[in-house]
Structures are given as C-alpha cells and as structure tokens.
Amino acid sequence: MLTTRRVDAYHALTVVAPGIAERFRPGHFVGVAVGGAQTSMLTRRAFFVHDVKPDYGGTVEFVFTVGGPGTAWLAERRARDTLDLIGPLGRPFPLPRDPVTCVMVGGEYGSATLFAVADALQSRGCRVDFVLGAVSADRVFGALRARRMGETTTLTTEDGSLGMRGKVTDVLPGVIADVRADVVYACGPIETLRGVTAVAVEFDIPVQVAVEERMACGIGVCMTCVLPVIGDDGVTRMVRSCVEGPVFRGERVRFDDVGTIPFDALGAPGGGTRHVG
C-alpha cells in the first residue's frame, strides 16, 4: 500500500498492484480482503477502481466511506501496510466508437468510477458533461475534477449545501436537453440508477449503469449478487452483477423488481418463461 488520504467524507487508498493496473478498464472493481490474516470477515469487499497510474509499475486507487467493520478496518490502514486484493473484476463500461456527447451521472462515491470513463471518452473525441450529487456537500465526490474535465458540471445536494438543492435526476433532463446528449453513463445508489434510467429512456438515448449488489466472492461462484436483467432474447434472468455486470444497459435492468424474483423470470417458482414440467 502506498498512500491513504481523506477526501471530504471519503477515504482514498492507493495500492501498488501492477497486475491490476495493467489490465484495468473503466468500470472494473477490486475485491479487497479485510481484517488481516486471522480475520473473521470472510467475504471480500468490492470497490470501484477510481484511478490507475503507471508509478511504481502500476498503482490502483479506490475511494470508500466507512459503513461497517470491514470499511472501518480499511480506514485504519497506513502507508506500507499490505493489502490483499483481487482484480480487475467485472465487465467494464463499453465505449462508443464515434465522438458523441456523454453525460456522466454520479451519486455519492459512484462518481469515483466515472473519471476513468470520462478520460477514455475524451481521448476518443467525445464531449463529456458531469452531473454529480449526494446528500450533502462533503459527500459529493470529485466536484473539482469534474469541473476541470467536463464541458459543464452540474452539482446537486439534497440539503442544498452545494449546487442545486435536490437530486441528480431533478437536473438531468435539463442537462441532457441542453447538451443534446447521445448517451448517459451512471454510477451510484440503485435508486439513483433507477431514476437516471427512467430519464434516459424518456429521451430515448442509451444509458450504461454500474450497479452495486451485496457480494460475497466478486468472481462469479457464490450466486449471491444477482438481479433481474432482460437478455437479448427478451427473457429475464437472475444474473450475477459481479461477472455479467456491474455495468449493464440501464433499460435492461428491472429496477422495480430488484430484491424479488419476477414471476416471468427464467426458472421463477411456479412458472417462468421456459419452466418445464
């Protein structure tokens, strides 16, 4: 581990991990073991990669808030401690071939994953605009960087302490219309993603979302991180967000049914589209 720093309400950890840095694509996440060698916390914690740099052969940075015991342990790590992490995990954000106009929507620390995407988009000649929001000013991540990178940056807080009072979804329709956006990239709490997707669907433009589900392994073997997603064939399946996601086309995710097994999902109890027998 290289450095730890505080950014408002967040902790940022930079780790020397050349193998991960080398294969990193925007949208990837890492699985971090917490608690040390004799830990009683067996499941890895998932964090989006915020940044990779070529220093020291390759470094990886991620950003987090303290919620439970795992993140509390991470917040106490110091430079030169070692950290056990696997990655890069998940499917990254697909990038458009043409130089289109992209709106990046980040809720809370979700914006951390968007800067690498924005970088890649800009190097393809895309125009990038940001809409970042959170509950309060100290939880809006990366406002300065967004202002430097984006053509425009719109900030929202629910308590009005920074930018407009309200949610990202309140300002998003205006931004999409003003900049004539071709595509939306979003990362944040599931409620935010649901709202962002609804807006994009209304404007009939594609939306790529990076979701967060409770994960135990991050590598596709435990089947705990599923959510209902509509496939190319129109069939809803319970798919693993760690390997088939975390990035999905927003309109394919059945946000209203997250936390349930939709009755028409493949293999749903008492029915399902192709349930035999």
Added chain:
Amino acid sequence: MSVDMRTYLGHVELVNPIITAAGCAASGSELAQFFDLGRIGALTTRSITMAPRAGRPTPRMAETPSGMLNAVGLQGPGVDAFLERELPWLSQRGVRTVVSIGGGTVAEYTALARRLTDAPGVSAVEVNLSCPNIEDRGRVFARDGAASAEVIASVRSVMRYDVPVVAKLSPDTVDVVSVARACVDGGADALSMINNPIGMSIDTEAMRPSLSAVTGGLSGPAVRPLAVRCVWQVHAALPSVPVIGMGGVLTGRDAFELILAGACVVAVGTALFHDPYACLRILRELEELLAARGFHRLADAVGLAHRPPGSSPRHRNDLEETSL
C-alpha cells in the same frame, strides 16, 4: 519427500483429496481463470435440478462471525442446459466431476439420476438431501433416515454401477449416524458432510431479518467443529465407508483435522469466496503437513485420531524404525 496423495471414492481414484464443495464453484469456468481444475481431486457442481431455477430473492448473503449465511435457493440452469453446456465443458478439459443433484421428490431425484446415467464425464453423483420433501410438507430429506434412504436406493438403482453414489448429510438432524447408516443400507457408496446448518441473523439497523428468505445456510469456519464432530461420529460407526468432509476448511491444517476425524476426501466451499486459489494452497499445505509428520501416504492419516489413547501413531515409519 513426496506424499502419496491419492485417495478413493468407492473405486474411483482421485489424484488428491481436495475437491470443491457443491454450489461453491458455479459452472467451473469461473475458477478455471485462476487455476487448472485438473490439479484438484475433483470439482463438485452446484446441485442440478430438473427445471431451471431462479433461486431466492436478494439479499441472499449475510456475513456472520467467521462465516456467512446464504439463501441462494439452488439457482441453476436445469439439467438440460447442464448436460448441454456445463458438463461437456468440464469433461472436455478432463476435470473429474462430482455431479450434485437436488430434488423435491424421490421421483425427481431418480429422474435426474437417469438423465446422468449416459452422460460422459460423471465421476460420481452426490445427492443433496438438504432439499425440502414436497410430499412430506417440506420436511428436509436429510432430517430423516428413512426418507434419505428411499432417495439413495432409488438413485442407486438407476445409476451405472461404476459411478459411486454419495449421500450428502446435514448436521440439522437428531442423529447423524442413524441417517448415515440408513443411507449406506440404501446403497450409498460414500457419504459427504456437512451441508449448511440453518441459521439466521437480524439487521439491527433495519430491525428486520438480514436475508430476504429470513433463514439461510451457515458456512465457513464457524461450522467446522460441527463438521469435525459429524465426520468423527460417522467414521466411528461406519469405518469402512468413504467420507467427504467439508465445513469451514480454510487451510491445510483444517483439511488435516477432517482427515484425522475420518474423511478421505475434503471439500472446500466458502474459502473459495475469500481466496479463489484456496484449493491448491490447501492441497500444498496439507501435503507439507503430512510430510512434516512423516506420512508417506495420505491414506495412513485417515481416521487416525480414532486410535486408542496411549497407542503410538503406528503408520509413522520413521518412529517405528527408530523405536525398534
């Protein structure tokens, strides 16, 4: 000095005793990115069901001290897709495969076994008896010796003679030895234990159960003492029956503990979630540990903790030679 790590499930030879536990290695291809599946004793599939299953709603997982609760609900592709895609993928790569099956009735288990009979690449069949019996108001088969034996006898009768049938037992029963004995009398060639005991946790913030299914299966080191106890009791009662031991194995030491209790094969489940390389690391640690204690063969350590107090560890040739 290298240790002979070969072991047997019935008459099926495994190159070493470390296998994956049912439902903890998905289709196999996920782990193949991390290591060569041919280097472990075998891969156990998730429990295959007749129809595709979407499983339980989320949250399906809650971390608990040294373990976790899961309520996946046997999500899987169903036997057709399994035979079409997953099993051929494994058998083409020469991965020894233990196919786990799950059903709600004796007839369903039997039908599944029949589907597997002609499928190439099935090294053994493990019958997951921790499924609710639809014909007995949802009572889990594994609770009851007679219900378990009926399933095993029926599966045994349709499986090819050269494919061992393994009965997977649960610690959630009054007397695991009597269920084990009933399964062996019903024709089980081997036994595996333990499946997840049922537990529960409550989210004290939300003041609701942590899992949407309310209860879930407990796994990880938290259950290891239960596993050691079950393997010990069953091996004491049925010393000639091969036992696959599992429950909270994280290290070679933990595998050795189950072997000393009587297991000749050790399955690794939850540890894979923490460390995708766990199987090969555990195998290496186990081999080093056996070598350090002077064992030439894994088989000599199986059930060794059952020797009477005061007797010497006889198989330890180094000691034998020097004390002669």
